[in-house]
Amino acid sequence: MKNLSKKIKNNRQHIKTNKIYPVKEGIKLLKNLQLAKFNESIDAAFHININTKKSEQNIRGSILLPYGTGKKSKIAVFATGKNAEIAKMLNVDAVGTEELADIIKKNKTKFDVVIASPDTMNIVSKLGPILGPRGIMPNPKFGTVTENIEKSIQEAKIGKINYRNDKNGIIHSSFGKINFSTTQLYQNLKILFNAIKKSKPNQLKGIYCKKISLSSTMGPGIIIDHLSL
Missing domain, CATH: 3.40.50.790 (Ribosomal protein L1/L10, domain II)
Structure with a gap:
C-alpha cells in the first residue's frame, strides 16, 4: 500500500468517517483542512437513484451558479x-x-x-x-x-455549468473554489442541487438522491446531510 503523506494523514484525522455533516459545517471543515499550494476546487458528487440503462432516466441540464465556479474556462x-x-x-x-x-x-x-x-x-x-x-x-x-x-x-x-450523470448514476460537479466564503459555496451548491432535483424523471418513484459527498481537489471526501439544502 502506498504510504500516505503527513498532510493526508492530518486531514483524515479531522474527518469522522461515519458522520453525516450539516451542509455548512461540512463546507467549513473542507475550508479549514490543510490545503494544497494552489486554490483548490470544491467538488460535489450526487449519487442519484436512477437506472442509467434507461435513456429516459438519465439526468442532464445546465445552471448558472450565482457566484460562478472561480475557474476561467477555455x-x-x-x-x-x-x-x-x-x-x-x-x-x-x-x-x-x-x-x-x-x-x-x-x-x-x-x-x-x-x-x-x-x-x-x-x-x-x-x-x-x-x-x-x-x-x-x-x-x-x-x-x-x-x-x-x-x-x-x-x-x-x-459560471454556467452543465451537469449529467455518469454510468454509475453519479453527477460530478465543481461548484466553487476553496477561497470562496462558506455562504457563497452554500448558495452555489443549493442552486445546483435544486436544478438536479427539478431534472428528476417523472416516472421515477421513491428516493431520488441517495447521498451527496463533498471534497476539495486534494482533500478527503465527506458526506453531507442533503435534506438541509
Whole structure:
C-alpha cells in the first residue's frame, strides 16, 4: 500500500468517517483542512437513484451558479459572419468552423466549453465522439447551440455549468473554489442541487438522491446531510 503523506494523514484525522455533516459545517471543515499550494476546487458528487440503462432516466441540464465556479474556462465557438465577429470581440479562446474542428480532432487544445451557431452544426455534429464523452458537445438544452452567441459566451464566462450523470448514476460537479466564503459555496451548491432535483424523471418513484459527498481537489471526501439544502 502506498504510504500516505503527513498532510493526508492530518486531514483524515479531522474527518469522522461515519458522520453525516450539516451542509455548512461540512463546507467549513473542507475550508479549514490543510490545503494544497494552489486554490483548490470544491467538488460535489450526487449519487442519484436512477437506472442509467434507461435513456429516459438519465439526468442532464445546465445552471448558472450565482457566484460562478472561480475557474476561467477555455471557450471555443463555432460560428460564421456576425456571430463569429461577436465571439472574437468577447475574447474567446478560439473561433472558427472547419479549422477549429481540425484543432479539436488533433487534440491541440482542450476546451472547457464549446458553443455553436445552428448553421455550423453540420461540422460540429461530426465531433460527437470527441466532445460527447467530455460532456461539452453543444446542445440546445444547454444553450450552447444558439443564435444568441453573445449571451451564451457571457453565461459561460460568469459560471454556467452543465451537469449529467455518469454510468454509475453519479453527477460530478465543481461548484466553487476553496477561497470562496462558506455562504457563497452554500448558495452555489443549493442552486445546483435544486436544478438536479427539478431534472428528476417523472416516472421515477421513491428516493431520488441517495447521498451527496463533498471534497476539495486534494482533500478527503465527506458526506453531507442533503435534506438541509
